[in-house]
Amino acid sequence: MKQLKLLFIAFSLCLQFVQGQATQHNRSAGPKNNTEIIYHVFQRSFFDSNGDSHGDLNGIYQKINYLQQLGVTAILLTPLYESMYYHNYFATDFYKIDRRYGTMADYLRLIKELHRRHMKFYMDMETQYVASDNIWFRDSYKKPASKYSDYIFYTDKGNTKPVSIVAGITDFTGYDGVTRKLVMVNLDNKQVQQFNYDLFKFWIDPNHDGKFDDGVDGFRLDHMMDNLDNANRLPHLFTTFWRPLLTKLRAINPKIKIVAEQAEWGSFGIDNLKAGSVDRVFAFRLAFAIRNFNKKELMLVADSTLLQTPANKQQVVFIENHDMQRFADAVKGDPGKLRVGCALNLLIGGVPSIYYGQELGMKGNKGNFGMTDGNDIPDRQAFEWYKGDEGPGMAYWYKNGPWWTKNNTDIPNDGISLEEEKNDSKSLWNFYRKIINVRKNNTIITTGTYTNLVNNNDHVFSFMRYNGHEKFIVVVNLSAEKQDVAVDINADNKTPITALMGSKPLVNNNKFRLSLNEFGVNVIKLDTH
Template identity: 60%
Template sequence: MKIKISIAFAGLLCIALSSFAFPAKQKGDDEIIYHIFERSFFDSNGDNHGDLNGIRQKLDYLQELGVTAILCTPLYESIYYHNYFAIDFKKIDPRYGTLQDYLALIRELHKRGMKFYMDMETQYVTEDSEWWKDALGNPKSRFSDYILWDDKENKKPSSIVYNLTELKGYDGVTHKITTANLNSAKSKEYNYQLFSYWLDPDKNGKFEDGVDGFRLDHMMDNLDNKGTLPHLFDTFWNPLLTRLRAINPKIKIVAEQANWFGLGLDYLQKGGVDRVFGLRLAFAIRLFRKDLLMANADSTLAMLPPGKEQVVFVENHDVPRFASEVKGNLAKLKVGCALNLLMGGVPAIYYGQELGMTGTSAKFGATDANEIPERQAFEWYASGQGKGMAYWYKQTGPYKDEFNDDKPNDGISLEEERKDPNSLFNYYKAMIRLRKSNRAITKGSYKTLINNNDQVFSFIRQNSDKAVIVVVNLSDKDQAATVDAPYARGKKIGQFIGKESPTVNDGKMPVNLPAYTIAAWTVE
């Protein structure tokens, strides 16, 4: 979750589906995450809000796409539409369904061999929570230690990030927010009981109804850099995660590093997490700049501590949609897809990314409505109307008439794209299948390959005795380049993506690429 006024980020790709050479489907543990803003995904009961049963009804679609795991934004009850800043961490938002609905979804995912990750942000609560109501002005409250106070009388709850003490919701209503006291013994035990419940709700040790891991939103060692909650890696996060792994050693913990322009290595080395988000790499992909791609791919993918991973993505719920950034250019969208899935790490796809959905942060002032354009209803139908459309943001509030990215018959919908073999949706399906066909892509190491063209980016993914070389034209003009590929010297070169079959002489690979094209070859 990011509260922001604005966040700015400094033809046609001709690969028909028939040009992909598909080996037999490979079994293995390759993971592709589908990141869902669940209020906007699919409405199962006609109240305009996406819900848990809606996700469960669309699992066939997710498996058709090829994803293997789901990451949802928070499910717990909150006064805010995005469910960050909780009222009650232990209660499923009633708009999403019941606890039974949630458990049914988890069991069905596991039955299908899929995983579920839960987004958690227990650092903040609102004035609507039981903690606040009981402890405000009452130092003797049993919840007094759950909240960070700026005074001894419990009359001044501490501010949150950016020194905010309140936030206006998209509905125009303002609520007060405060910071949880993560260093109190009661708070630490509460978090352990909370997280451990979601790991194994029925406590039978089998985990068929439990999450496969957590996304830790806005994780920091020194919360909000205020000095009031320092050294949280040592005092809070590591002890908590150690206890959780004692329950289920297989869980994966991914941290959203608060510093978006850092690599997150401190989280991997000192914070006890398994994964961080490849934020700098995401920005580089979005900008189509070779220098940034080289610098950030090397640091993001080639400098990881053993056993640690980066989540590679191009968009999420906190940034403008990639399609808006590239002005709907289909060729650039397909290059972004290929880089998202082929470079390395654990790829994550934000719901609707596979359709090229658009949306850019609004400028309504200090309100959480600014991010709604990036979180609009999944476009199931060409008309924009039909069963399951989750238009919750068009029902109420001062901004309900401001969101119009879902234009009918604009080519951006699952209904339209399914039947178009050149669509972005079908490209994502093909690229995911292609990814799963080659272990050098799913599990191989990453290394940038040097070439002599500033508009061409090249790299190799290598696993044991096999490799895949990938070359990308980042420009809107045809480009020629010579790639330094010493690994390919004397090896057999096979087609992976594209039609050209280059020859390698003394470790040099000459290539010619049309505008915004990606090509790749196997090396054995």
């Protein structure tokens, strides 16, 4: 799916400190939105619990302590449902869990344990397309009399011409070398709409007892569009499909959160938030701006992203995901840039999302193996648990193929592994823990109002979150050279100032004066009461 999505994106852009311990408190005491930190997991590559080299649900269960030690409060998995593709998009059966991941019992045990520890769980869903192995297509192709005849969008009466998906793709080859048809589902069909409601409802409350301890806390809607693929086949989905569906789901559990992956990565996702009725979108333009280390771009995009977002809606702030070149790869492993990326990811606002292994500085970039989903495997490599990159739980499911010999970045003794970084106070992993702690202790990051702060240095980006007299300020050096800066701020020598990270600024004529090391990060709190 993602290789196809990138083709569509290019086309559309051309057009426009503590080990977590289990507790027994009521789940309602869990993290609120202003303390939530999502850990985005490509689960097949995370931790293998049974020795088959595939990451699985029990592997995640065994690593909940790790997640809590890092400081995250929620996990987002890529799809779990049965599919012929390794990434599990294009479902064969939406109700069945991929057997490589485990059983429904394994799933329920994981969900209940996460909830017992006051953590949240989000499920990735994509029901707009299916592959040719799905019964909707198998039973209806060239069979107009099939009960599934109108489930698939056909353009002829004989059901021989299904509508293609993103960028006109009709056939797609998996990394296993098998080619399948990919087709658009008819979301205008009332039976399809009912199926979606029943499906989403099932994952919200699998045992139908109304308690939700075994259900998801929300969904990620993959490739959400009003006019699906701009094909003018389904040009009105916000009104006819998404809003009605989400309204009914919220009637079941008003606390669920819906995040849309807006298909137009160059947009701010505002239409999805307003017309699409979702709670959150992904801050793609901000993610790209952070990678560019350009002050003017960051100021423009951060301001637009965070201030255009409607009240009570949120942006999910990230710097990498399962469809993108790893941030560490993009910045060539530069330690300073990795720390700046971490700080902006977690402190600029919104709901932060960390892609598994990002906290270690794992690398990976897309391959070039033709029209195949194998191109994305380098961005989805095994989490590096060990110094020597071998040991129990390593999820090397992809070893048999060119993606291993040509694009493998899992190099022993390279300083990138949990074993190497955990006990190193100067490691990227420990820096993530430090920044996460700063965020958790300063909820004004998400409850306060965002504003860019003017300064006199083209290499220094500065912003503030404020709420009345309380102000939280971040000043970041975007360059590899030491920089002096004066930041405009309403403060004087008597203003109480706390340096949460970096040196305490000098205050003169309502300006902060700082000297920042290369890629330095200063975090300051003040009270102007």
